[in-house]
Every structure is written in structure tokens, then in C-alpha cells.
């Protein structure tokens with residue numbers, strides 16, 4: 001693994017979750033500069049009111065994130081399959097999206113990235129990022145963090161997010177050990193550093209039993225402009241990391257959870 005300094009503009013980054021590429025770099029840079037980004041996670045209840053482009057944040061019928069309940073049952077539909085598409089480690093750039101650890105795949109063609117299928121659709125991994133605390137709660141319990149694997153169709157249009165809640169447990173996570181091996185190995189939230197490396201994403205999926213149990217629903221981006229048409233899968237299992245691993249993730253993270261949205265036309269598990 002070698003390190004290099006990159007301008008964020010050089011990254012095809014996956015930043016605010018999941019957000020169109022046109023906006024994301026400038027937003028992250030603006031946040032870092034303390035500049036012109038007009039929204040914050042701390043005031044996410046009012047995004048629809050601050051910019052006419054964000055109306056959907058206020059009026060959308062299936063906004064994310066939402067509260068999930070064991071009593072809703074788990075899904076029998078739209079099961080994601082990762083078996084062949086995630087078979088080899090992804091090469092890409094590890095960095096900080098301004099709110100926590102993130103990774104973007106560097107395949108020249110998106111169709112070379114790790115892929116998943118559900119129903120008859122194939123989606124490709126653009127990258128992942130970690131929110132803290134978690135966006136989705138289950139039975140009103142909020143995990144310390146949440147990993148979002150952002151997937152796009154063959155044209156690069158974001159279509160699905162695979163979400164895994166993260167909490168401290170009794171032993172280290174082998175997924176997490178790929179990037180938390182020392183306290184200096186993760187770029188800080190104010191860093192512009194990008195590290196070229198390979199990360200085996202199958203480890204994360206294995207640590208939640210390959211999504212054998214999950215909720216799924218039709219949702220949205222969790223940051224402005226809150227675009228809808230994104231399918232979410234949330235694993236029932238939590239990915240447990242070691243206490244020190246958890247502290248290293250939290251140590252480079254800033255608050256990045258959107259307030260929970262009312263369940264409306266989300267079609268949970270339907």
C-alpha cells in the first residue's frame with residue numbers, strides 16, 4: 001500500500017449518501033472550507049426549506065432513512081445476491097468523505113466493479129462510506145455507525161444502497177482490519193489524502209451472513225437533493241468490530257445521520 005495526496009476533485013468519490021457526482025465534490029470541499037454548502041446534518045429536519053432544489057427532502061413520498069422494526073418481519077422479496085460479483089477484492093481509493101472513512105472503486109468501466117444482482121437487475125459497486133451514528137434504527141436502537149455500499153446501474157446512475165449497521169463487539173472484524181490497522185491509517189475528516197489500495201468487500205458481507213436476513217424498501221438519497229428511486233437493503237445482522245476498531249472509525253468521523261423520515265410509500269419488504 002502506498003500513500004499519495006490527491007485533490008478530491010480527482011476522485012470519482014462516493015460522498016454524501018449517495019449523491020450525484022456533480023454535487024458531491026464541491027459539497028465536501030465546501031464543508032471542509034467551512035464555506036458555501038447550504039445544508040448540514042445537524043439541521044436535516046429542514047432541508048426542504050433552504051433551497052428550491054431540495055423540495056423533495058420535504059415533499060418526497062419515500063425518503064430515507066426510516067425506522068425499522070422486527071415486528072415488520074424480514075423480506076422474502078428482492079433478495080440481493082453477491083456470490084460471484086464480489087469474489088475478488090476491489091481496487092480503489094481509500095479516503096475520508098468529510099464525515100468518516102470512505103472508498104471509491106477505480107475501475108475504468110463501472111461494469112468491472114464488484115456487482116450484485118436482485119430480481120433481474122445487476123448493479124455495480126461505486127464505493128462505500130461510513131456514517132456515524134447509524135442512519136437507520138431498529139426497534140429504536142441506533143448503532144454507532146452504518147456502512148453504505150453504493151451501487152449504480154451500468155450507466156453509472158445510483159440505484160441501490162446496501163446498508164450494514166456497525167457496533168462494537170468482543171472481537172475484531174476482518175473487514176474493518178483492512179483499514180483500521182493503526183490509528184494513523186485512516187485519513188482524518190479534514191484530510192484530502194487518498195490511499196490507493198485493495199479492499200475485500202466480501203468480508204463485510206460475510207460478517208452479516210451474506211444478507212440472509214434483511215429489510216428492503218424504496219427510498220432516497222439521505223442528503224440533498226434527496227432524490228428518490230433508490231432501493232435500500234438493510235441487514236438484520238449487525239457487523240461487530242473490536243472496541244479499538246470502533247474507536248478508530250469514530251475518531252475520524254463527524255456527525256452524519258439524517259433525521260428519520262415518516263414511513264409512507266416505502267413498500268417495506270413488499
Ligand SMILES: *[C@@H]1O[C@H](CO)[C@@H](O)[C@H](O)[C@H]1NC(C)=O
Nearest residue numbers: 022023038050051052053054
Ligand atoms: C438549483 O440547481 C441548479 C442546477 O444545478 C442551479 O443552477 C441553481 O442555482 C440551484 N438553485 C439554488 C437556489 O441553489
Ligand SMILES: *[C@@H]1O[C@H](CO)[C@@H](O)[C@H](O)[C@H]1NC(C)=O
Nearest residue numbers: 091092106107108196197198
Ligand atoms: C486502480 O488501483 C490500482 C491499485 O489499487 C492501481 O494500480 C491502478 O493504477 C488504479 N487505476 C486507476 C485507473 O487509477
Ligand SMILES: *[C@@H]1O[C@H](CO)[C@@H](O)[C@H](O)[C@H]1NC(C)=O
Nearest residue numbers: 077078079117118119120121
Ligand atoms: C426475471 O426474468 C424472468 C425471465 O425473463 C421472468 O420470468 C421474471 O418474471 C423476471 N423477474 C422479475 C422480478 O422481474
Ligand SMILES: [Zn+2]
Nearest residue numbers: 016017018148
Ligand atoms: Zn450513506
